[in-house]
Amino acid sequence: MKMTDARRMYDLVEPIGLVPYFADESDEALLALGLRNVWDAYFAGRAAPFGRSVPAEVVHAVFYNFAPGEVARHLPKVWELATPEAALAARERGCVAGMRRILGELADDPRVARAADLLLTAATSAPVGGRPLYAALRALPVPQEPVARLWHAATLLREHRGDGHTVALLAEGVGGTEAHVLHALSVGMPAKDFGRVWHLPAVQLDAVIDGMRARGLIGPDGGLTEAGKAAKDRVEALTDRLAEPPYDALTPAELDRLIADLEPISAAFRSTFPM
Template identity: 85%
Template sequence: MYDLVEPLGLVPYFADESDEALLALGLRNVWDAYFAGRAAPFGRGVPPEVVHAVFYNFAPGEVARHLPRVWDLTTPEAALAAREQGCVAGIRRIVGGLADDPGLARAADLLLKAATSAPVEGRPLYAALRALPVPEEPVARLWHAATLLREHRGDGHTVALLAEGIGGTEAHVLHALSVDLRAQDFGRVWHLPAAQLDAVIDGMRARGLVGDDGWLTTDGRAAKERIEAMTDRLAEAPYHALSPAELDCLVAGLEPISAALRKVFPM
């Protein structure tokens, strides 16, 4: 299900229409658009320190460069509407005629049934999204359901990282090294000051996760595998709401949509 749902969840980050709709509100850059769109379910009054804690994997100060400043330029309500509008436009452009196929509407209803069935306790971003109105239009409904599931999984991933003692920046280093990419070349952390990134890697080396050669040790790879396994387990709950027949129908409906998105997105 992750493989089928994740391409829909990535639409705000890889389809230009989402950023374009948010930037049209007067935001300064794509990172303004990112934080305005993703943090909007919390509303205007939540301080950046709280958003930093929930998002988990941004370096200190990165959230505060955008929040609450974006709310001087637009409102959470406008950001939510623009994000949805842009994502629907992006999906329609990419999937073409599938957007109006009855199979998409059926998939949207089933995915929403799963996405709104899980407990919200311990899932702050998922809970905030659950409090939003559900779109009526099928493509918007499908994207909304996928976003709920993506953030539900993300909240669980944070739990898994915390349980393993892996900090936010460390999570990026762990992932980069697990795919044989130097942390200094990984897009989410390469911009950090070298001394800051080196200190993170040194801390992981001191805990036996990174070897003297700069790559993951056996213990480091085992930690990554435990995190991914726990993340998967914690992401299962929504799908328990579906019968086997409903799950089969959902898979069949999502497969062509996911395939169309994967042809476009760098996954």
Template identity: 85%
Template sequence: MSHPEAVARRMYDLIEPIGLVPYFADESDEALLALGLRNPWDAYFAGRAAPFGPGVPAEVVHAVFYSFAPGEVAHHLPKVWDLTTPEAAIAARERGCVAGMRRILGELADGPGVASAGDLLLKAATSAPVEGRALYAALRALPVPQEPVARLWHAATLLREHRGDGHTVALLTEGVGGTEAHVLHALSVDMPAKEFGRLGHLPAAQLTAVIDGMRARGLVGADGWLTADGRATKERVEALTDRLAEAPYNALSPSELDRLVTDLEPISAALRTVFPS
């Protein structure tokens, strides 16, 4: 079943709040830190990289995650696997995310919409080809939870990482590097690059060098903001990301897609009251 391209953008808006649960619900970090990890970034890398197993070098995770500055991943991987195991990290992350979702959703967590949305979202999430999508493929190899809230979170995470793998392709197509991607995003929403969360911790000289490189390519102007070419590049990246994110939803009929949207809307709205978009 082929749907209009706008489906991917609409589903992104509905799914992203669920996908953000590991990063903005305290329960996720708390569950991972209880394994003996040292800080929230240990928790981030252990939780997200765990599907690859313990033997994958930091350089490979850096390549797949794409958006971290050189050397950042190696501060945490493979060190975290001296403190816990990938299996324990996967279980703790799921446990914490389910607890966070239940806290935020309240009675909605046990409503029929969660189970219905989880089943439909899983149908979409497990239908797309895995070729060229390393993180999505690694997640597809994990067992599917049966508990409805966990099932919904798992399906949303699959789709978030499927989209993320495609977003990397879009950035590569436009010649935008990992750190540059954060600069591009920050400036596209009129935020100074140094104030963006994933950039503010970088040494000033390192961030300046990245921006200077983008300026030399005509993406950033002398005033420090995106040029017309820079904004056009951002728009092409987002458009291609949407196109590459369409495939999972072709598994759903129009009526299934309508029901999924109806089920997800109150869940997404509840989560958006707590998490940023």
């Protein structure tokens, strides 16, 4: 598989994987369990494959890019309000409802079922070694309904890629909060305006930026230096390379079929979500 194919599949799969975070139905289904807020919903839904016994420190290590203490504000508290099994069911139920709303008549198009089957073949074919969140998701039952299967497969691939992205960041020496700063500056956005770090105390965010400046990643003007841009490029290239294995399970003809089927599906989500 060519790395360009891995990037193309990321562009097609990522909008489906974002359904839990941009479709209101997911949060609504989780909040109906008695969770306190949308961040409870986030951590309950995403951490549920690990079960209730995995401590916040481990989830923080796996998720990687949250500031210190953010995970512990929600875990394990959420498991006093809802079980992991209930969270998994609610997340799936809400995501399917959101997908059906966005896709409309396309939800029942044969392309959805066909894409779900091919994407699931890819999503369940990669080795789990070094991929903790992907491995936890692989242990879950596979939904039978086509829209649910498509979402499940996309989630598997998203977290497989995410586990690899963490490896790439670690290899480059980029910390979790630093990863958000690096991404924000790479797209021309001040770090303080980026959605995943804007809420941090200014002194905390400034300390992260100062550390990156001391390493030559950020220049006096607050933008990325050439070294910073090169580091970002290396992270993305390694992430793409580590994301290739699932698609090796598909023949070239199957991959072409999958891409063709996913294009209108992905476009529907891209036109709806603020990507």
